[in-house]
Amino acid sequence: xxxxxxxxxxxxxxxxxxxxxxxxxxxxxxxxxxxxxxxxxxxxxxxxxxxxxxxxxxxxxxxxxxxxxxxxxxxxxxxxxxxxxxxxxxxxxxxxxxxxxxxxxxxxxxxxxxxxxxxxxxxxx
Amino acid sequence: xxxxxxxxxxxxxxxxxxxxxxxxxxxxxxxxxxxxxxxxxxxxxxxxxxxxxxxxxxxxxxxxxxxxxxxxxxxxxxxxxxxxxxxxxxxxxxxxxxxxxxxxxxxxxxxxxxxxxxxxxxxxxxxxxxxxxxxxxxx
Numbered sequence: 269x270x271x272x273x274x275x276x277x278x279x280x281x282x283x284x285x286x287x288x289x290x291x292x293x294x295x296x297x298x299x300x301x302x303x304x305x306x307x308x309x310x311x312x313x314x315x316x317x318x319x320x321x322x323x324x325x326x327x328x329x330x331x332x333x334x335x336x337x338x339x340x341x342x343x344x345x346x347x348x349x350x351x352x353x354x355x356x357x358x359x360x361x362x363x364x365x366x367x368x369x370x371x372x373x374x375x376x377x378x379x380x381x382x383x384x385x386x387x388x389x390x391x392x393x
Numbered sequence: 394x395x396x397x398x399x400x401x402x403x404x405x406x407x408x409x410x411x412x413x414x415x416x417x418x419x420x421x422x423x424x425x426x427x428x429x430x431x432x433x434x435x436x437x438x439x440x441x442x443x444x445x446x447x448x449x450x451x452x453x454x455x456x457x458x459x460x461x462x463x464x465x466x467x468x469x470x471x472x473x474x475x476x477x478x479x480x481x482x483x484x485x486x487x488x489x490x491x492x493x494x495x496x497x498x499x500x501x502x503x504x505x506x507x508x509x510x511x512x513x514x515x516x517x518x519x520x521x522x523x524x525x526x527x528x529x530x531x532x
Contacts, residue, residue: 289409289438290406290409290438290442291407291409291410322431323431323434323435325435325438325439325442325502326439326501326502326505329501330501353428354428354431354432357428357432358432358435358505361504361505361508361509362501362504362505363489363504
């Protein structure tokens with residue numbers, strides 16, 4: 269699994285790619301959490317693009333909860349977007365709808381986080 | 394129901410890829426669509442990880458992954474270990490109703506197993522734990 273990171277205005281867009289299973293979940297946590305330390309207040313908001321996550325175990329959801337709580341402690345905001353078909357199937361089973369804000373597309377999430385970033389975004393999707 | 398195939402592995406987390414590869418191979422051959430195969434893989438991964446982590450608290454041991462299919466569209470995976478009596482299905486589900494900020498973040502594996510499989514049963518037979526996860530083949 270890997271992360272690709274784009275900073276667009278005051279939004280950090282983190283694309284997560286690959287399988288998150290027991291062999292990769294610790295790397296996922298180790299890669300993701302340090303990328304959120306400066307996501308505070310209005311200066312930097314975090315947007316996780318999950319369209320490339322083909323498979324994810326419960327431990328991957330745990331990492332996402334740790335991430336969103338870290339941002340909340342910093343008075344920051346983190347949202348999820350573009351869940352892959354696999355994650356769309358699993359997400360309702362997690363009962364995490366009160367924990368995460370989830371958007372169908374990257375542009376929709378950017379509109380919510382920062383109109384400036386939304387106007388600058390030129391992603392393919 | 395007769396066994397189709399079985400593999401015996403050390404009950405360790407690094408055995409997971411080998412056991413899961415077998416399940417994916419047989420579920421695909423049985424006729425499940427790719428998305429359903431991944432759902433079955435996820436349920437088995439959660440269960441197998443629990444066994445590797447908790448079945449043998451003070452020793453090393455083995456876990457058997459047995460795939461089988463009967464004539465009535467039932468595709469089952471049995472996970473068999475000789476560890477301490479351990480019914481993971483009896484563990485209480487996390488409280489999904491409380492304050493989201495307070496909710497414990499673990500314990501999601503078992504609810505996922507229940508939601509993903511068409512049936513999940515546990516029984517103790519002699520010195521063995523036998524967890525059976527069943528998925529119904531589409532018509």
